[in-house]
Amino acid sequence: MGKAVRLLVVDDEQHVRTSLACWFREEGYEVEVAASGREALAVLARVGPQILLVDIKMPGMDGIELQRRARELAPDATIIIMTAYASVETAVQALKEGAYDYVVKPFDPEQVSRLVAKAAERYSLLAENRALRERIVAAEPHLVTAGTPAMAKVLELVDDVAPTETSVLITGESGTGKELVARLIHARSARRFGPFVAVNCGALAEGVLESELFGHEKGAFTGAGGRHHGKVELANEGSLFLDEVGDVSPKLQVDLLRVLQERVITRVGGSAPIPVEFRLIAATHRDLEAEVASGRFRQDFFYRVNVFRVELPPLRERPEDVPLLARHFLERYANQMGKPVEGFADDALAALVAYPWPGNVRELQNVIERAVVLCRDTKIAVFHLPFVAAPPHDLSLETVEEAHIRRVLASCGFNVAQAARQLEVDRVTLYNKIKKYGINRP
Amino acid sequence: MKVRLLLFEKAPPDLGPAILAALPEPLEGGTVELVTMELGGCWDRRRRQLDAVGLLELVPPPVEGWVHLGLVGNDLGLSAVAYVFGLAELGSRRGVVSWARLREQDELWELGAVTRRRLLVEAVHEIGHALGLPHCAVPSCAMHRSLWPESTDLKDPRYCPSCLEILLPPGLSLDGP
Numbered sequence: 001m002g003k004a005v006r007l008l009v010v011d012d013e014q015h016v017r018t019s020l021a022c023w024f025r026e027e028g029y030e031v032e033v034a035a036s037g038r039e040a041l042a043v044l045a046r047v048g049p050q051i052l053l054v055d056i057k058m059p060g061m062d063g064i065e066l067q068r069r070a071r072e073l074a075p076d077a078t079i080i081i082m083t084a085y086a087s088v089e090t091a092v093q094a095l096k097e098g099a100y101d102y103v104v105k106p107f108d109p110e111q112v113s114r115l116v117a118k119a120a121e122r123y124s125l126l127a128e129n130r131a132l133r134e135r136i137v138a139a140e141p142h143l144v145t146a147g148t149p150a151m152a153k154v155l156e157l158v159d160d161v162a163p164t165e166t167s168v169l170i171t172g173e174s175g176t177g178k179e180l181v182a183r184l185i186h187a188r189s190a191r192r193f194g195p196f197v198a199v200n201c202g203a204l205a206e207g208v209l210e211s212e213l214f215g216h217e218k219g220a221f222t223g224a225g226g227r228h229h230g231k232v233e234l235a236n237e238g239s240l241f242l243d244e245v246g247d248v249s250p251k252l253q254v255d256l257l258r259v260l261q262e263r264v265i266t267r268v269g270g271s272a273p274i275p276v277e278f279r280l281i282a283a284t285h286r287d288l289e290a291e292v293a294s295g296r297f298r299q300d301f302f303y304r305v306n307v308f309r310v311e312l313p314p315l316r317e318r319p320e321d322v323p324l325l326a327r328h329f330l331e332r333y334a335n336q337m338g339k340p341v342e343g344f345a346d347d348a349l350a351a352l353v354a355y356p357w358p359g360n361v362r363e364l365q366n367v368i369e370r371a372v373v374l375c376r377d378t379k380i381a382v383f384h385l386p387f388v389a390a391p392p393h394d395l396s397l398e399t400v401e402e403a404h405i406r407r408v409l410a411s412c413g414f415n416v417a418q419a420a421r422q423l424e425v426d427r428v429t430l431y432n433k434i435k436k437y438g439i440n441r442p
Numbered sequence: 443m444k445v446r447l448l449l450f451e452k453a454p455p456d457l458g459p460a461i462l463a464a465l466p467e468p469l470e471g472g473t474v475e476l477v478t479m480e481l482g483g484c485w486d487r488r489r490r491q492l493d494a495v496g497l498l499e500l501v502p503p504p505v506e507g508w509v510h511l512g513l514v515g516n517d518l519g520l521s522a523v524a525y526v527f528g529l530a531e532l533g534s535r536r537g538v539v540s541w542a543r544l545r546e547q548d549e550l551w552e553l554g555a556v557t558r559r560r561l562l563v564e565a566v567h568e569i570g571h572a573l574g575l576p577h578c579a580v581p582s583c584a585m586h587r588s589l590w591p592e593s594t595d596l597k598d599p600r601y602c603p604s605c606l607e608i609l610l611p612p613g614l615s616l617d618g619p
Contacts, residue, residue: 011522019495019520025532027587028576082522106489106524110589 005120006030008049010040012058037061044073050123056083056090064094076126078119143184144328148320150313157310162188169305170283172312175362178283179243181310186239191279194238199231202244210252216268232265235278245305246286253301260304315357322353325361329368341375348382355387374406402437414441444472448512454553464562466600468609491519494529494538501536509572511565512538527564530571537568544591560594575605
């Protein structure tokens with residue numbers, strides 16, 4: 001303990017500084033000394049000690065004033081006040097202003113050893129908490145919005161429901177960012193230290209989804225070579241996100257309902273009940289009320305899932321967000337691809353805002369990625385956008401040809417043979433054009 | 443590393459030689475000298491204690507390969523700490539230790555076996571600091587911190603393997619190079 005802890009002794013009496021430096025170095029601390037408040041502030045800025053032992057009575061800047069100034073420079077540093085019997089009242093004032101504790105000179109060795117050890121422990125806890133907070137903030141998904149009323153409402157709902165244990169149903173068209181909102185709810189909940197496990201229920205056949213959700217034992221079915229832990233089990237003490245919950249078959253709805261009620265699962269091919277404890281967040285692009293009315297979705301399961309609803313507005317209803325999102329994705333892809341693309345031409349931005357975005361944010365993201373691939377300038381032009389029917393008429397044939405080749409190559413994943421087939425030219429011709437226009441694989 | 447004991451006060455004649463003889467590896471017993479020096483400059487009349495920092499300054503700097511340890515029977519204190527059993531500046535090869543607080547309650551003038559053992563443990567402790575060792579977390583190691591005389595009884599008058607590793611030159615062990 002204590003070896004890495006830096007301690008600063010501030011006292012105008014040289015004898016006190018020397019003896020305490022000697023004493024605490026024996027204890028394994030790194031000790032700095034200062035003869036005045038002014039000197040202490042310089043050491044504080046230079047060395048950044050975690051613990052300050054400050055004499056309350058010093059000529060010039062006294063201990064109380066030093067404490068105030070030190071707080072501004074190092075808010076996490078622990079300050080212990082040293083005092084004589086005569087100035088205990090002043091020490092109490094220091095405590096009121098945030099000092100960790102005070103000791104009366106001459107200290108009892110046991111008392112001061114314990115006090116400083118506890119202060120060191122407090123500092124490492126504070127540092128650990130700060131690091132954790134920073135990691136959580138960094139890990140929290142960022143919902144890009146210009147603050148449109150519809151999205152402000154979404155964020156308000158997220159803040160309301162996140163700290164609770166309530167099941168959440170997120171609805172919205174495909175590509176509106178339902179998983180992002182689910183991750184945001186998890187990140188702002190008490191379960192943020194636990195896992196966030198996402199399952200796309202629409203992408204898997206019933207049998208596969210069952211095994212994916214509940215796991216299976218070795219030999220449960222042909223190909224089950226070993227034990228597999230299901231997503232529900234993996235979400236223990238965290239959040240389970242069921243995307244496209246409207247696509248879950250009626251049989252699996254019953255199984256999931258039972259898990260939600262009993263909080264126990266059984267792996268496929270197994271018999272042992274496994275307790276699970278998770279928060280359910282579900283999402284769908286379907287109208288679940290209509291699905292219930294038509295009998296395709298169980299009403300009891302619907303009530304379990306639809307406890308608190310967050311509705312994500314489609315992008316066309318919040319065009320103010322388009323420029324912000326476009327710039328966000330532009331920055332991301334330009335960085336990823338190492339291209340000097342910095343912005344949008346005015347007409348390109350106007351086209352982005354005017355477009356109805358049936359595929360929502362996901363479509364916008366794909367469009368920007370593609371535009372960055374194609375762009376050879378510092379600004380995305382309108383002809384880099386696939387939904388703009390025709391390029392402007394004042395472009396040269398070569399410019400149009402180059403843009404078209406780039407578009408086709410990008411759509412073929414830079415497979416030259418495939419692109420040549422699509423362009424209906426032979427590969428040698430395409431290679432020559434690639435060379436001519438200096439097109440490089442991203 | 444040879445140890446020179448400097449007796450700043452009158453002590454039983456066999457005390458110094460007994461300590462030197464019992465010093466653990468890698469220390470070697472060197473010499474015992476009675477120092478006739480005026481300690482008044484270190485004496486705090488109000489606290490009836492010797493100032494440990496002042497006393498440490500009276501210990502002469504050693505030549506290469508030696509450690510100097512001053513022994514006193516008076517209580518030691520620091521200007522900001524009520525009492526200490528001993529003191530050494532890390533790595534300075536100089537230290538001081540007092541048997542005043544290590545005595546058993548019924549001992550007046552003579553130093554019994556328990557006190558002598560405590561003094562040996564604390565002498566080994568301060569020599570360890572003088573050679574650069576900080577406090578050690580191993581409870582039985584001489585370098586473990588002691589705040590009461592009784593806690594000294596729980597320690598051995600030797601260094602634990604981790605402390606020994608720091609004290610021994612690289613590539614050397616007590617079993618040989």
